[in-house]
Amino acid sequence: MTSKIIIKNTSYADSRTAPNDITKEKLYEATVEHISDVQKAMDYFGKKLHEAGLKHDFTKMSYFDEYAEDVLSEHTDEDFKKRPWYQRHIYEERHHLNADCPLDVTLIDIFEMISDCVMAGKGRFGRVTPEYLNLSDPSILIRAYYNTVKLLDDIVEVSNAEDLKEEQ
Structure with missing residues (x-):
C-alpha cells in the first residue's frame, strides 16, 4: 500500500485563495511549501515509473x-x-494498451508502453516503429490522464485541512 503524501495548507500562495491577512512573508512561505508539495508528487511519480520499469x-x-x-x-x-x-x-502486464487496456490505465502505463515500443523498435529494427506506438483508441490517453489525477488525489492529504474549511 502506498503511504500518504502529507501537504500543508498553501492558500496564501494564490490570489484566489489567500485570506485577507496575507503578507509578503506568508506568500513566500506558502509558495515554498507549494513547490515542495509539487516535488513530493513528482517524486511519487518517479517512484511509480521506476517500479513499472522493474516489473516490465x-x-x-x-x-x-x-x-x-x-x-x-x-x-x-x-x-x-x-x-x-x-x-x-x-x-x-499493464503496458499492452492496444491488446488489453486496464480500466484504471494511468500515464505510468502510457510511459511504459512508449518506453517498450521505442526500445524494442530501436533494439530490434534499428528504428522506432510507429505502427506499434499507435493507440487503437485515443480515448485511452484521456482516461489515463484522469486516472493519474485520481491516483495522486487518493494519496494526498492536507495536514491542516481544517484551516482550509475555516477560511472558506
Whole structure:
C-alpha cells in the first residue's frame, strides 16, 4: 500500500485563495511549501515509473519456458498472439494498451508502453516503429490522464485541512 503524501495548507500562495491577512512573508512561505508539495508528487511519480520499469515484462521471465517455446516455434504472428503465454502476457502486464487496456490505465502505463515500443523498435529494427506506438483508441490517453489525477488525489492529504474549511 502506498503511504500518504502529507501537504500543508498553501492558500496564501494564490490570489484566489489567500485570506485577507496575507503578507509578503506568508506568500513566500506558502509558495515554498507549494513547490515542495509539487516535488513530493513528482517524486511519487518517479517512484511509480521506476517500479513499472522493474516489473516490465515479468511474464517473460516468470514463464520463460513457455515464452521460449512460443518464440522458438514456427508460429505466424497471428498464431503467436493466440498462444497461452502471449495471452497471459498481455492480460497480466499493464503496458499492452492496444491488446488489453486496464480500466484504471494511468500515464505510468502510457510511459511504459512508449518506453517498450521505442526500445524494442530501436533494439530490434534499428528504428522506432510507429505502427506499434499507435493507440487503437485515443480515448485511452484521456482516461489515463484522469486516472493519474485520481491516483495522486487518493494519496494526498492536507495536514491542516481544517484551516482550509475555516477560511472558506
